[in-house]
Amino acid sequence: MTIIVSNGANSPSDNRAQLAGVTYSAFRHTYDTRPLIFQTSWDGFVGHLANCFQTRRPACEGEKRAFTPLVSPALFRAGGKRCDANVAAWGGWLAVDIDDHLTWTDTVQIASALGGDWCAYTTTRSTPGHNKQRLFVRADRQIEADEIHQVWAGMYELFGHTIDPQCKDLSRMYYVPANWQPHPENPCPHVAFDAAFTDAGVSVDKIKAEAREVIPPPTRASVSAAQRSPAPCHAPVNLQTLDSLPNLWNFKYVLPCDIARYLDTPRGGHHRALWAFMVSVAERAILSGYPITPTELHATAFDLDGISPIKTNPARWRKINDEAQRAIDHVRAQIGRDIP
Numbered sequence: 001m002t003i004i005v006s007n008g009a010n011s012p013s014d015n016r017a018q019l020a021g022v023t024y025s026a027f028r029h030t031y032d033t034r035p036l037i038f039q040t041s042w043d044g045f046v047g048h049l050a051n052c053f054q055t056r057r058p059a060c061e062g063e064k065r066a067f068t069p070l071v072s073p074a075l076f077r078a079g080g081k082r083c084d085a086n087v088a089a090w091g092g093w094l095a096v097d098i099d100d101h102l103t104w105t106d107t108v109q110i111a112s113a114l115g116g117d118w119c120a121y122t123t124t125r126s127t128p129g130h131n132k133q134r135l136f137v138r139a140d141r142q143i144e145a146d147e148i149h150q151v152w153a154g155m156y157e158l159f160g161h162t163i164d165p166q167c168k169d170l171s172r173m174y175y176v177p178a179n180w181q182p183h184p185e186n187p188c189p190h191v192a193f194d195a196a197f198t199d200a201g202v203s204v205d206k207i208k209a210e211a212r213e214v215i216p217p218p219t220r221a222s223v224s225a226a227q228r229s230p231a232p233c234h235a236p237v238n239l240q241t242l243d244s245l246p247n248l249w250n251f252k253y254v255l256p257c258d259i260a261r262y263l264d265t266p267r268g269g270h271h272r273a274l275w276a277f278m279v280s281v282a283e284r285a286i287l288s289g290y291p292i293t294p295t296e297l298h299a300t301a302f303d304l305d306g307i308s309p310i311k312t313n314p315a316r317w318r319k320i321n322d323e324a325q326r327a328i329d330h331v332r333a334q335i336g337r338d339i340p
Helices: 042-053 061-067 104-113 145-158 204-210 239-244 256-263 270-287 294-307 314-335
Strands: 021-027 036-041 056-058 070-072 074-076 087-090 093-099 118-122 132-138 179-181 193-196
Touching (some): 021 042, 021 074, 042 118, 056 061, 087 145, 093 145, 145 204, 256 294, 270 294, 294 314
Antiparallel strands (some): 021 036, 021 070, 074 087, 093 132
16 A cells, blocks of 8 residues: 655645635535535645545445545535536636546646646545546636536546546535545555645636537527427336336446436426436446447436426427437547547
């Protein structure tokens, strides 16, 4: 087990001016939906994470999910629960997960080249042969909600398409570091923590400039009655019967958070939410090398609609079938790969 902790050459000076503040949301555990909001200096934020790093925890999913606190750059509107629709901004920092593609040394070098403050650490499942790393980067200003996807896309390019696409959710939260101890689920955890204090934040505008052109989601173009081809609807499905939906629940590129996010969508937002769902599923599949088809993507969306209390108009399903192909094309364009 390798433990790397910031040393004097990489730590803030006691005489240095106080850093501009960052704001973060704190959660007690995975199932906590109402965060506490903290505003502090970058030094104070990293100090909090460093204290968490001293806690010895077994490297297993149960310990992580039930007892490990989480943080998020997302700032939520007053009184709102944790969901993308309630995110007002990111509080002066951003986070990415880097799984398997980069070594610890690679991650530290790229983070240092960004030219601002950062903090990195390994996660529960990290081993010497399979790196699972998390990186927090201080920004030079608050990141507004409508900028977040472009900022994430810029980071995706800066890191050579190595960051986990699942971490681009606006409301995503991240487990704090810990001194992970051997456990049958991970007998040899790789444990590392480091941070840089440069008294500067990475330029949000420069990160955004690195992003590829963002293809917008489809608009609600009018379709004449003659063009519409009604499709059969699912009967209402109880959540307890999800295992009977092979296209949705048993398709490994659909995550429980995808389903929960769609079910939480307010009335009037389901068209855009269904598009976002198809893009997320297509992205995971394509990045994993799976040649997902429009038919498969349409089927998962159809099943998702079937368990929602608010149903999509049957006349729209022919158009949504075309949007499944658009979602796949959108992902391929975003990641810049020529995938057959």
